[in-house]
Amino acid sequence: MFDILIHNGTIVTVDAHFTMLLRGAVAVRGDTIQRVWQPRGDASLPEARETVDALGGLVLPGLVNTHTHLPMSLFRGLADDLPLSVWLNDHIFPAEARFITPQSVAAGTRLSCAEMLLSGTTTCCDGYFLADQVTGAVQGTGMRAVIGQGVIDFPAPGVPDPALNADHARAFVSHWQGRSALLAPSVFCHSPYTCSSDTLLAAKKAADENGALFQIHVAETRKEVDDSRSAHGCSPVARLQRLGLLDARTLLVHSVWVDPYDIEIIARSGARVVHCPQSNMKLAAGIAPVPAMLRAGINAGLGTDGCASNNDLDLFGEMDMAAKLHKVHLADPTVMDAQTVLRMATIQGAACLGLDGRVGSLEAGKQADIVIVDGHQPHLTPMYNPASHLVYAACGADVRHVLIAGRWVVRQRKLLTIDLAPLVAEVNDLAHHIKLQAAKV
Numbered sequence: 001m002f003d004i005l006i007h008n009g010t011i012v013t014v015d016a017h018f019t020m021l022l023r024g025a026v027a028v029r030g031d032t033i034q035r036v037w038q039p040r041g042d043a044s045l046p047e048a049r050e051t052v053d054a055l056g057g058l059v060l061p062g063l064v065n066t067h068t069h070l071p072m073s074l075f076r077g078l079a080d081d082l083p084l085s086v087w088l089n090d091h092i093f094p095a096e097a098r099f100i101t102p103q104s105v106a107a108g109t110r111l112s113c114a115e116m117l118l119s120g121t122t123t124c125c126d127g128y129f130l131a132d133q134v135t136g137a138v139q140g141t142g143m144r145a146v147i148g149q150g151v152i153d154f155p156a157p158g159v160p161d162p163a164l165n166a167d168h169a170r171a172f173v174s175h176w177q178g179r180s181a182l183l184a185p186s187v188f189c190h191s192p193y194t195c196s197s198d199t200l201l202a203a204k205k206a207a208d209e210n211g212a213l214f215q216i217h218v219a220e221t222r223k224e225v226d227d228s229r230s231a232h233g234c235s236p237v238a239r240l241q242r243l244g245l246l247d248a249r250t251l252l253v254h255s256v257w258v259d260p261y262d263i264e265i266i267a268r269s270g271a272r273v274v275h276c277p278q279s280n281m282k283l284a285a286g287i288a289p290v291p292a293m294l295r296a297g298i299n300a301g302l303g304t305d306g307c308a309s310n311n312d313l314d315l316f317g318e319m320d321m322a323a324k325l326h327k328v329h330l331a332d333p334t335v336m337d338a339q340t341v342l343r344m345a346t347i348q349g350a351a352c353l354g355l356d357g358r359v360g361s362l363e364a365g366k367q368a369d370i371v372i373v374d375g376h377q378p379h380l381t382p383m384y385n386p387a388s389h390l391v392y393a394a395c396g397a398d399v400r401h402v403l404i405a406g407r408w409v410v411r412q413r414k415l416l417t418i419d420l421a422p423l424v425a426e427v428n429d430l431a432h433h434i435k436l437q438a439a440k441v
């Protein structure tokens, strides 16, 4: 007897062969996928406590958002259409200094989780300050997450003395390591230009001591690379390599301004890359050479980045943009095809986080993180190629049901783990104060 049986939908497994099963079936027991197969008619279906008829729908692995700043949904739309340095220094950093508190972090985090769950993202990788509060807030939502404690050489929320930043991250990681099946702690260095070499080394050590992921924004702008060459005589990627910080547990976020030498360094080290096309486009940071990185054998995932630079957390939109951005940039419509992009948003995203043995595809033995997209929509009709629809035609609002570790978190588009109305009211109340203060500046 299975707990949940999903049948009749098109199963997009995202396994190594990109197997798709028309009117296929997925059986779940406990938190695990037991079987994925092509049944011979309804009469042959096994018994289950709950059967979901996904006729006309697409059944896919939960999406993996490999770069978020969950509490920043509080600043969605607060400052747009500005260069990165102005946006960050004149708007985001001051707003964070004033309004980031344990309470506001929890509210912003829950709002981001609500948005992600309702749009089919089941795993995210976050980096922010007050990571204890972020973790506590994520815990109640049923979401799977890697959560990084921010490290930066300035006074930051929860870490007023930057001399203690790596110690704080170490304490966070060792406290949360192994406490939850769904949550893993991590260390998130803001960037090579906001962290000294000593800080970078101490932060990586804090992550390594606990087998945790080390995340860092890197080579996001041309200026960052130029400044690094002036100050350190090498690119930011080469600097991280010289410091011995690149390995399979290092996640290089953005990697926009990387040259062929940097790409070779990343490929050899086994470090993973996160591509955030919409954030890079909105801040006019540049276009990461993702097709070249993939050709070099680098594992790359997709990330939305924080809500203040995107301005939403819908990975369907991110997939669409990732595919089209590189086609127009390289004047080649064959690059970044739908399957490649869907892999980035699922199994490769999972590999970025060291979770590809557990999630990222629909295969027996993996965690039951499953999304069902409603295919009965004008914009999804007809359906010749499910991968094409998921990347080019579907959006987050088409997600009908979401299962994480065998537990329903979204059913018939209703969020089961978060009471949305009071949360939206709370965030709107916080935003009212943020707006009043911003008007006074």
Ligand SMILES: [Zn+2]
Residues within 6 Å of the ligand: 067, 068, 069, 217, 253, 305, 306
């Ligand atoms: Zn970021």
